[in-house]
Amino acid sequence: MKKVYSIFSIGFFLLLTTLTLLTVFIPDKKYSESENRDLAQKPPLNINSISDGKFQSGLGEYLSDQFPLRESMIKINTFISKLSGVKNLNGAYEGEDGYYFEVVTDDDINDEDFVKNLNAIKFFSEKYPDMNVNAILVPTSSVIYSEKLPYGANIYNSDSLFKQAKEILGNELFIDIRDSLNNNKDEYIFYKTDHHWTSKGAYLAYVDFCKATNQEARTEDDFDFNLVTKDFYGSLHSKNLDSAAKPDSISISKNTGVCNVTANGNDISIYALDKLEKKDKYLIFFGDNYGETIINTECKNGKTLLVIKDSFANSFVPLLTKNYEKIIMIDQRYNNTRQFSNLVNKYNVTDTLFMYEITNVSIQTHLATACKN
């Protein structure tokens, strides 16, 4: 009997110790691809860091972030959650047919800020009456495929948001792409494991955009969309590493014409093919979200488009390279532009498009200031 006790006691602490030693002595990972964030590094150990508590909190984060079996643990946790009937897997609802939906509720959307930003967009359009100004607010997949959500799951009220957008912006400024997306919902228009839309979804929006701005829309054949990967596990998968998730496919249109692209002053290309080796393959579109991206196209029609955006426009803008001579993309999360008028003057902007996922509108902190100045 004593043997059993001693083997177990010593074995248990040996296990803990081994795990700790592995954590500390295996070279520390800097970045977690699946979690899409930096991993905590060894905290500094000195009088200051102890007295202000940074060592203590840092140690806890370090031990959990560098734990040798971290990903397996997360997978086990997700598996057990699913086994017990849980449908909200760390911020992603597990829906039907392999669809995951980002958990966004009314509490996540500040109504005041939403209205404030819509009014700012309206103000901007009225400030430049001779410019073509449009706003596309992209619905999330949970709107188009609401029937695939778990029954009774708490999700934000998109109808009221779109209604407000229509009322404040008006039909000339606001382009409602929901009908086009709904009519094509049997096609592959949203990723299942990522919160973004597919290139097909972006194409449908492109058609609506051209219609609203009286431009000729290129055909889908003309774009010649080609599959570049079938192995895309997106943002919604990253939240939980669900082993049951089936990967998504990404297609791109290589037929963009020759473009010269600079981002924050550096040369880049529209498609960052090296991102196909990484987890977040949606980054194939421009390689990253930059504060300011300037695209000079082959199309010499004198039209310059300013796009004020979040990441949804990344797969949309490549479709516009034969419609505009110059496209400037501004992502305010990575840019401290507080005056759009500067950009308008600097680049002789002829057209402006505001493009956001509908749930992101309220969190644009500097949109109102920039529109008004």
Place this chain on the structure above:
Amino acid sequence: MIFSSFVFLFFFLILTIGLYFILPKKARNFLLVVSSLIFYAWGEPIYVTIMVFSILFNWVIGIIIDKFKRKNGNADEHSAIEKILLAFCCFVNLGALSFFKYTNFFIDNVNSIFDLSIEVMEIVLPVGISFYTFQTLSYVIDVYRGSVKVQKNLIDFAAFVTMFPQLIAGPIVRYSDIEIELTDRKESFELVANGIIRFIVGLGKKVLLANKAGALWDTIYAELGGEMTVGMAWIGALAYTFQIYFDFSGYSDMAIGLGKMFGFKFPENFNYPYISDSITDFWRRWHITLSSWFKEYVYIPLGGNRKGKARQIVNLFIVWALTGLWHGASWNFVLWGVYFFVLLMIEKLFLLKIFKKIPKFISHIYSLIFIIIGWIIFACTSLSDILAYIKNMFYGSLSSPMTIYVLSTNIIILIIMCIASTPFPKNIAKKVASKLSLSDEMRFIVKATAAMIVFVLSIAYLTGDSYNPFLYYRF
């Protein structure tokens, strides 16, 4: 520092256990003191000083009282100086506790009664102060009474007060509980092995059950005045009922398991409270060390039931109001205590006699309903929330899509928690083990294997989750 964390499991615990068993027996209490102070100071370096002061003060007072006791010939009738010293000790200890815990509560009440606007002070409640204050008081009072020997060794005394297993959230270990073990205990592999298993049981309760129940409660509580249906109100109440039990009893399990590893036998704190057949029964099964402390050091000194019926009722009222108040500086806690006082009185006066004559399941259901409603009083700090929530439990639409979602995504875990709050699994396991004629060794191996599975799942959860509050942490 909390037990259910990477820092504790993969840094602090292995170092402390390792050093403990390497060091000779004489040095072990010193190690416990040092490691416990580090454990305590880990999150809040400043407030260690208050605990250190409390240790020194009570140690000195104990010695002085003992001296005067001896001078008095250890007579049952205490001399005036002994009484003054005891009163002084209580004043300082309870004064400190009151200052940190109840000052702002006091200010708020003064403000509302006299229509003033005195500013509340920026006081942080030192973690564990409610527990170690009661523990040190038990020591001094017992020395005064002569029921324990004075502890002249500062290290040994400090080990009693600071011991990290029960420092932050109990059980409330009286000095008398561990007096002998403090200086004379026998550690063994058997104790360590069983301690590990007990610890893991507590870890699993906290992390796999309590945290999930807590998340469910938060989700539902947020819908008060919004989307809450009758169905959701009950699911939420159940969720909180389970959260507080698995959280608190889980923590006690971890404390008892850790104590075992070091050779200490801490008192049990919970005994399947939700199978109670009356509220009287419930309080023999819930937070046992607290009610036992109040009985020993408040009820009995007040006279208990030895000064007539009327006085007994007053004594009970005081004890229960204080019990409620101990849980938090807010009127809903006092209300909670008084709520139980009323129920206990009713039971004592006639209900218990009636229960003896009716089927057991009725008294079980009665108990559960009043326990659950009691938790709503405990959970909501504002009176209006309490009333709104209880009303929602009995009035309103029964169901809704959100109700179905909440129920369907939690039904399995709720059933597991129901079963886990009863001795049913343990009894079944025992029956199966004897049917299969398992040897003692085999039984332990099965227990250990189950524990390791729970341990892995707990680590998986801790890795994947940052939601790890502990309800009684600020105590």
